[in-house]
Amino acid sequence: MSVSKRIRTLCGLLAPAKTFADVGCDHGYCTQYMLENGLCEQAIFSDVSKGSLQKAEVLLAPYVAAGRATGVLGDGFYGVPSTVDEVLIAGMGGSEILSILTDEKHGFLPKSFVFQPMLNADKLRRWLIENGACITRDFTFQDGKYYDVICGRRLADGEAKQTYTEMEIEFGKENLATLPTAFVGRVEKQLRDVERYLQSNLQEDSRAELLRRKARLQEAIQK
Ligand SMILES: C[S@@+](CC[C@H](N)C(=O)[O-])C[C@H]1O[C@@H](n2cnc3c(N)ncnc32)[C@H](O)[C@@H]1O
Structure with missing residues (x-):
């Protein structure tokens, strides 16, 4: 597959997981990467747009046929169980990602996540650290445009919340500490x-x- 540096960067941050969900999958490249590289046993790829889901269904047809991937047409975490090991949500606004996580009916904080918000990364960071997440990577990269990516996991029982200054919320702890180009x-x-x-x-x-x-x-x- 010939994919952008942005997609390759996101794929490089995905960890091996038994079950994986790609929410707002569009073409489905990241799900393909997980399956092709043996990084997950089962994948759910979902999108609110029928046209987008169809693109992914074509790309992932062999895995769907083999029972290793399931396409879901729906909003946010509809059809995604909260027991899923790893979730990717990329290419949406931070507020949109937040409304998926906090949705009354289907929302949850995933065990492990890679989020790439197009806007409002600060809003997402604040919610994550205040709502039981541990942010493990959080940096800006460039592929023509500038992108933020925030990776993390649910805090373990009894594990202390992370502390962030207002500057770290606004710019990202890792960015301030390491000043990536x-x-x-x-x-x-x-x-x-x-x-x-x-x-x-x-x-x-x-x-x-x-x-x-x-x-x-x-x-x-x-x-
Ligand atoms: C810009 S594309 C990004 C696709 C892919 N994740 C990527 O990073 O290349 C955003 C996708 O998210 C889908 N989307 C937007 N809001 C959504 C929601 N609330 N639930 C599910 N999918 C959504 C859109 O239909 C679109 O396919």
Whole structure:
């Protein structure tokens, strides 16, 4: 398969698991990777869009026929048991991922997860650490655009919650500790954008907010 660096990065973060679910699977490449490489015994691939699910069903047809993969047409965790070992949700907004995790009927925090939110990674981080997750990897990478990926697992019984500062919630603990090139590149771009906005005619409170943001961005990439 010829897939993007983004997909290859996500696949590289998926751990071996008995059961795996790819929610919002679209083409199904990550499920194919898990099955092809013997990283899971059983896979569920699901999507809310019929057209997307059909693409994955074509790609994964041999595994479906062999009883190792099941396609589900549905919203969020519909058709995904909370006992599943590992969940991937990639390419959706952080708020959308959050509404899947907290859905009254089907929501749950997976035992192990890889999330790649397109927006609002901070919102997702905050919810995860406050709701029983341990974040194990959390970094920015670049494939044309910049992407965040957050991996983790459910806390064990009695295991202490992680502590995050507001800066770590906003930017990611790993990013601040290791300053990956992609993270620094994105923050530098955001700083250039802030500088440009600051040149325009702004209300006092907007200018003050932009100056606070500029200070946080500068702090995020200082060595
Ligand atoms: C941009 S694609 C990303 C596909 C794939 N996960 C990836 O990372 O390449 C987002 C997919 O999520 C599906 N989707 C969006 N909201 C969903 C939801 N609430 N439940 C299930 N699938 C959803 C869309 O139909 C679409 O196929």
